[in-house]
Structure formats: C-alpha cells, structure tokens
Amino acid sequence: DTAVSQTPKYLVTQMGNDKSIKCEQNLGHDTMYWYKQDSKKFLKIMFSYNNKELIINETVPNRFSPKSPDKAHLNLHINSLELGDSAVYFCASSPRQVSTDTQYFGPGTRLTVL
Amino acid sequence: GNSVTQMEGPVTLSEEAFLTINCTYTATGYPSLFWYVQYPGEGLQLLLKATKADDKGSNKGFEATYRKETTSFHLEKGSVQVSDSAVYFCALSAPRNGNQFYFGTGTSLTVIP
Secondary structure (H helix, E strand, O other): OOOEEEEOOEEEEOOOOOEEEEEEEOOOOOEEEEEEEOOOOOEEEEEEEEOOEEEEEOOOOOOEEEEEEEOOEEEEEEOOOOHHHOEEEEEEEEOOOOOOOOOEEOOOEEEEEO | OOEEEEOOOOEEEEOOOOEEEOEEEEOOOOOEEEEEEEOOOOOEEEEEEEOOOOOEEEEOOEEEEOEOOOOEOOEEEOOOOHHHOEEEEEEEEOOOOOOOEEEOOOEEEEEEO
C-alpha cells in the first residue's frame, strides 16, 4: 500500500552515463514533483507536473528531462551525468496544485556519480 | 520572494527536555506553513501544518503556531524522546506559485537517553 514509490533506491554510475529514476503514486493525486537534496540536506524543487502538464521548471540543466506518461507517474531522465549530480532525489505528490495541500514524499533515490 | 530561515543545528538534547526549533519566513501573499521530519535513510513525512494566521498545527506532541505578525512558525515539543531524533524541515507554500515548496535548511536533532 505504498503511497509514493521510487525506483531505484540506490544508483551508482559513471560520469557521462545516462540514467532514469521512476516515480509512481497510487494516491490519485493530480500534481507531482521532483526535488533534489544535496549533501547538506538542502531541498530544492526541480520540476512540477499537474495532470501531465509541466508547471514548474526551475533552473535545472537541460540534461535533466522529466516525463509524465500519465497522472500517476513522473520519471526523471538524466543525460551525461556529472559528479555534481550526486544527491538524493525525491519525488512527491499532492492532491491538487494549491498552496494548502500537503505534499507526500517518496523514499528517495540516492544517486552517486563516480 | 519566498524563503524560509531555520535554526541552525545540530541540536542535542537529553530525553524529556523541551524542544524549540525556530523558523521564520518571507512570502508574497499568505502562505501555508509546514513542518516535515526526515528519519535516517527515509523520505520526508509531514509532521504538522497550518494554512492561515493564528492556526496551530499539532501532531505526536509537537506544536507550531502560524504567527503572521512575527512571520514565524516555531516548532515545539514539551518532552522529547530518543525516537524523535531526526532532521526537521520547515517549509512554506505560497499561493499562485504552483504549490512549490520552499524549504529551510533542516535542523538535525539528536536526543540522548
């Protein structure tokens, strides 16, 4: 009965590779997000989708490309991985795109680029 | 713009001590305010929230009151337990901003027996 799930939980890869992280929510929410947490635990929004439509696209290198095949899924593809991409990536969802709504977070994917 | 300033950690307390973690914010409009907790190796879990001024959020003995006059949302607990050891994040969500969350830097709490 996992609410927001992410795969994989750990990802170790070489510089220059391309990798994807998948996220699925079974809460019936309309809005999904990707956040990056750096080594100092600071969390920053990367992208937000509402009903499969891109809403927020923060200043993120265009090597990062989100894809939402349907309302329940938001995947993150990263091209040409760099050392600085090493971080924990969290997916989240909320019922709607309104500021009073709680966001529900997945367990995170720890990406290590060697 | 929107931002959250949170008390620097780490914080170390003895069991049953009183906890306060300060959080102040800057926002356009009237934001909603949240406290999330992150246990080691896990994702963030909502601890409590308040969506308008003077609201008090509470959960598991933790409380925080939305103070518009001081733009603050300080987290308090009267008697902490070892199981409260975690990182605590204050966050705001501003209207007309796509429900984007702005997080504070997190405060690491360790409770010792």
